[in-house]
Amino acid sequence: MSLATLLVLADGRLPAGGHAHSGGLEAAVSAGRVAGVADLEGFLRGRLSTSGLVAAAFAAAACAHPSRWSGLDDALDARTPSPALRKASRAQGRALLRAGRAMWPLPPIGREPHHPVALGVLASAAGLGPEAAAVAAAHGTVTGPASAAVRLLGLDPYAVHALIARLAPECDRLAAVAAARTDDPPDDLTAAGAPLLDLGAERHATWEVRLFAS
Incomplete structure (x- = not known):
């Protein structure tokens, strides 16, 4: 695995709309x-x-089996009950693929797959393995909101990054779990839910003024 390539994929400055x-x-x-x-x-x-x-599991599976992206995308859609979150995930997937096509040759894939599926396919095209794809997915799950917290609440960025560092071992652990199940059928992958995030996303989508898309 190329650590430098993984850093490129996980870099928050990647022009894929994560900000x-x-x-x-x-x-x-x-x-x-x-x-x-x-x-x-x-x-x-x-x-x-x-x-x-969930993101780590589907990124790992899509990296291991990029040709199965459609079935994985359907299964992830079923795990995303909030229309607002589905829209946000597909928007991020679209933006990520646009950035990815400028860096590596990508196999045929739908225009707007969910972000974790797009991430897994892109990781595969970059020569990374499933665990690396899962690490990038898990890492992005915390770094995006952490960065937003600095803007929304004016938190000390040093304290926020210390928190990200404390969560790094958990990201690694989740990635290892995800990479061990890449051959499971899509319907058997994890389906951990977060109802408060779903409800919050639906309310957030109705706001006329907001700093973030989701």
Whole structure:
């Protein structure tokens, strides 16, 4: 595995639109559930163990079997009950593929797959393995909202990055679990849900003024 290639794929500066999404944090801040670093840690740990675990599983499976992207995409759609989150995920997938096509030759894939599926296919095209794809997915699950927290709440960026560092071993652990199940049928992959994120996304989508798309 090329560590440098993994860094390219996981870099928050990749022009794939990640900066426009808060991963549900903007809605959580508005609801008063996140007001400081301690709250942010609880939010990120919860997000990582639910939507992060699912994203890692599907990114790993798509990396191992890129030709099966359509079935994986359908299965991930079924695990995303919120229309707003489905829209956000597909928008991010579309943007990621656009960036990816400028870097590596990609196999045929739909125009708007869910982000974890697009990430897995792109990781495969870049020569990375399933565990690396899962690491990138899990890492992105926490770094996006963490970056948004600095903007939304004016948190100390050093404290926020210290939190990201504390979560790194958990990202690695989830990635290893995901990589061990890449041959499972799509319907048998993890389906951990986060109802508060779903409800928050639907409310957030109705706002006339917001800093983030999701």
